[in-house]
Amino acid sequence: MRKVAADPKGVDSGSHFMDGDHALAEGALAAGCRFFAGYPITPSTEVAERFAERCPHVGGLFIQMEDEIASIAALIGGAWGGQKVMTVTSGPGFSLMMENIGLAVMTETPMVICNVQRCGPSTGLPTLTAQQDMMQVRWGSQGDYRIIALSPDSPQECFDLAIEAFNLSETYRVPVFIMTDETVGHMHEKVVVPPAEQIEVLDRNWYTGPKEDYRPYDFTGNLPAPMVKAGDGYRFHTTGLTHDERGYPAGSVEVHKKLLDHLIGKIDNNVDKISKTEDSGLGDAEVVVISYGITSRIAAKAIADGRKAGIKVGAMRLITVWPLCENRIREIASKVKGIVVPEINMGQVVLEVERVVGGRCKVISVPHAGGAVHDPEVILDAIKEAVK
Amino acid sequence: MNAPMTDEERFRKENPMSEFLRMERMPHIWCPGCGIGTVVNSFAEALKKSDLDMDKVAVVSGIGCTGRVAGYMKFDSLHTTHGRAIPVATGLKLANPDMKVVVVSGDGDLTGIGGNHFIHAARRNMDITVICVNNFTYGMTGGQVTPTTPTKANASTTPYGNYEYPFSLPFLADACGATYVARWTSLHARNITNSISEALKHKGFSFIEVITPCTTLYARRNRLGDGLDALQYYHDDSEIVHGADTREVDIEFQSKIKMGTFVHREKPTYLEAVNTHYANVIGDEYQLYGKTTPEREAEKKAQEQANQGSK
Numbered sequence: 057m058r059k060v061a062a063d064p065k066g067v068d069s070g071s072h073f074m075d076g077d078h079a080l081a082e083g084a085l086a087a088g089c090r091f092f093a094g095y096p097i098t099p100s101t102e103v104a105e106r107f108a109e110r111c112p113h114v115g116g117l118f119i120q121m122e123d124e125i126a127s128i129a130a131l132i133g134g135a136w137g138g139q140k141v142m143t144v145t146s147g148p149g150f151s152l153m154m155e156n157i158g159l160a161v162m163t164e165t166p167m168v169i170c171n172v173q174r175c176g177p178s179t180g181l182p183t184l185t186a187q188q189d190m191m192q193v194r195w196g197s198q199g200d201y202r203i204i205a206l207s208p209d210s211p212q213e214c215f216d217l218a219i220e221a222f223n224l225s226e227t228y229r230v231p232v233f234i235m236t237d238e239t240v241g242h243m244h245e246k247v248v249v250p251p252a253e254q255i256e257v258l259d260r261n262w263y264t265g266p267k268e269d270y271r272p273y274d275f276t277g278n279l280p281a282p283m284v285k286a287g288d289g290y291r292f293h294t295t296g297l298t299h300d301e302r303g304y305p306a307g308s309v310e311v312h313k314k315l316l317d318h319l320i321g322k323i324d325n326n327v328d329k330i331s332k333t334e335d336s337g338l339g340d341a342e343v344v345v346i347s348y349g350i351t352s353r354i355a356a357k358a359i360a361d362g363r364k365a366g367i368k369v370g371a372m373r374l375i376t377v378w379p380l381c382e383n384r385i386r387e388i389a390s391k392v393k394g395i396v397v398p399e400i401n402m403g404q405v406v407l408e409v410e411r412v413v414g415g416r417c418k419v420i421s422v423p424h425a426g427g428a429v430h431d432p433e434v435i436l437d438a439i440k441e442a443v444k
Numbered sequence: 445m446n447a448p449m450t451d452e453e454r455f456r457k458e459n460p461m462s463e464f465l466r467m468e469r470m471p472h473i474w475c476p477g478c479g480i481g482t483v484v485n486s487f488a489e490a491l492k493k494s495d496l497d498m499d500k501v502a503v504v505s506g507i508g509c510t511g512r513v514a515g516y517m518k519f520d521s522l523h524t525t526h527g528r529a530i531p532v533a534t535g536l537k538l539a540n541p542d543m544k545v546v547v548v549s550g551d552g553d554l555t556g557i558g559g560n561h562f563i564h565a566a567r568r569n570m571d572i573t574v575i576c577v578n579n580f581t582y583g584m585t586g587g588q589v590t591p592t593t594p595t596k597a598n599a600s601t602t603p604y605g606n607y608e609y610p611f612s613l614p615f616l617a618d619a620c621g622a623t624y625v626a627r628w629t630s631l632h633a634r635n636i637t638n639s640i641s642e643a644l645k646h647k648g649f650s651f652i653e654v655i656t657p658c659t660t661l662y663a664r665r666n667r668l669g670d671g672l673d674a675l676q677y678y679h680d681d682s683e684i685v686h687g688a689d690t691r692e693v694d695i696e697f698q699s700k701i702k703m704g705t706f707v708h709r710e711k712p713t714y715l716e717a718v719n720t721h722y723a724n725v726i727g728d729e730y731q732l733y734g735k736t737t738p739e740r741e742a743e744k745k746a747q748e749q750a751n752q753g754s755k
């Protein structure tokens with residue numbers, strides 16, 4: 057895979073005051089994304105608006121499709137057409153995308169999908185924050201598969217993770233999700249966009265060998281096959297059906313197992329390379345708060361108050377939520393009395409944490425029905441409970 | 445002395461369309477008497493006659509018996525999800541404007557589950573060709589009613605006959621802004637080829653409906669006989685009316701079928717509209733994927749001249 061400096065055209069270097077949504081669009085442009093298909097939905101619309109405004113100046117194309125189903129379908133066509141592609145949505149639109157997320161997974165099509173999460177189910181509290189789609193992003197499309205999901209906690213990280221998301225999607229040929237939320241999406245903060253030459257972007261891993269040897273898929277290793285683009289004479293075929301390495305339908309149980317082992321293995325066997333966390337105070341910790349996105353910033357207040365009260369509490373912020381860094385969590389669990397998991401949902405990621413911890417320590421869920429962030433006091437209470 | 449070729453070897457070697465087909469994937473899944481193969485053949489014939497660079501042709505299909513076309517044709521090809529061929533084709537075309545993108549899919553796929561995409565691609569005059577194999581039924585799933593099934597026809601989910609009003613696809617396409625609209629039956633292979641040739645040359649959303657028999661399901665359930673009987677019906681009861689008012693080309697159960705080129709008009713394509721608009725508003729700074737509009741146009745002209753020269 058070729059590491060290159062960002063195309064300066066897409067990089068608006070300097071110090072900005074902008075919200076998370078705008079920062080996502082800037083990050084995508086810096087990463088070399090030049091094709092965006094989307095459909096408006098609060099609280100994600102500003103990403104599309106920013107891209108639409110910027111793209112004619114940077115040589116990109118924005119199209120507002122007729123719905124979210126069409127938006128993600130267009131990304132699949134766009135990626136095989138040779139572009140880096142992105143869309144953005146929120147709950148209802150995310151639900152509509154599910155079938156074609158499966159097609160992207162199955163055809164190993166790189167793309168970045170941002171979900172600026174709002175409060176459901178259904179139309180719910182459409183303008184208010186939540187982290188309720190964390191399991192949907194993982195399991196929402198039919199069948200067994202793996203994806204990568206990142207969760208930024210600030211506008212700056214929206215920018216940084218957008219670039220990271222593109223690099224991951226090119227490396228693993230998998231849809232990468234930026235699971236942000238209304239609060240981060242609409243929060244204005246300082247965002248520093250570095251000079252283009254300091255931004256490392258990964259070019260697509262282009263196949264360059266002889267035409268007769270080209271295979272769109274490779275199920276043998278822990279990484280996907282290089283890609284070609286339409287028009288280059290390779291005459292690729294791709295399908296959502298179970299297929300062999302030529303991309304041809306192959307309806308056997310054996311081929312299906314090989315394919316699934318590959319789709320799952322390329323993520324599971326690379327967790328250590330993919331997964332990122334931000335840790336603090338783990339050295340002496342008796343309690344650790346595991347959180348992600350905006351909730352980490354609320355938890356930080358509870359943790360500081362806990363430390364003031366003499367509780368040895370540390371933090372692990374999941375920058376990568378999926379795949380979950382299971383080994384690291386297990387390691388922590390064997391050293392502490394308890395783990396606290398606050399999230400703006402009724403307890404989703406905590407289910408996985410509980411499974412991974414497997415009784416090694418207490419796991420306390422701090423749920424929130426959505427529409428607002430936690431009161432730090434509630435998290436502090438859970439910390440106190442965990443240390444008992 | 446060489447052993448004589450078996451029928452299968454001869455078929456693989458001597459099939460006149462083998463350069464356009466993935467022969468290693470034959471035999472195909474379609475039933476005897478099915479009309480899909482005729483459409484594939486006519487499509488391949490049109491490609492053979494065209495001066496297109498075959499590496500720049502992509503075929504996109506949805507799901508269904510017709511949806512399998514993408515997998516059998518030796519081009520960059522995407523077999524997508526049910527109803528979503530058009531937005532995938534749209535993305536491909538917009539990401540890689542040099543491609544000639546052709547969608548081949550079924551009536552249920554394009555106008556039932558995918559109807560929204562169909563009308564919007566037509567509205568935008570998206571520069572793609574859409575070939576609809578209209579067999580009045582959901583073939584792949586066993587013969588259910590579709591948005592084009594004629595009233596009174598029998599389908600597995602209208603076992604007492606269909607009481608809904610069907611779409612007339614040329615009228616729908618025309619009303620939504622398609623700039624090329626034609627209809628043929630699978631008996632009229634040469635006309636299909638000619639229409640596809642025209643559509644491939646056409647700039648903008650071109651739509652070709654081909655009325656075909658689904659011998660196994662629709663025909664059997666409605667006691668219409670075999671593939672030959674279908675062709676007989678198309679022979680006896682079809683009428684060429686080029687330029688017909690698309691409001692008057694409805695098909696009723698076993699009624700007369702009006703066919704021909706109904707619409708052929710010029711209008712800027714989606715991408716032409718984008719490029720012209722931004723070139724006006726933003727000027728030379730506007731460079732879609734790194735090319736200014738004049739550069740892109742000069743390149744296109746040079747390519748066209750080169751293609752003509754090589755013919």
Ligand SMILES: Cc1ncc(C[n+]2csc(CCOP(=O)(O)OP(=O)(O)O)c2C)c(N)n1
Pocket residue numbers: 507508509510511526549550551552553554577579581582583584585590
């Ligand atoms: C979302 C979704 N719903 C339903 C199906 C089941 N399905 C597969 S093919 C098909 C009908 C295809 O009919 P048509 O497009 O007319 O193609 P034909 O088989 O007649 O060529 C249906 C309903 C599916 N694959 N996906």
Ligand code: SF4
Pocket residue numbers: 473474475477478479480509510579583584657658659660661662
């Ligand atoms: S079921 Fe009908 S449409 Fe499908 S292959 Fe057979 S004849 Fe053709």
Ligand SMILES: [Mg+2]
Pocket residue numbers: 508550551552577578579580581582583590
């Ligand atoms: Mg059909």
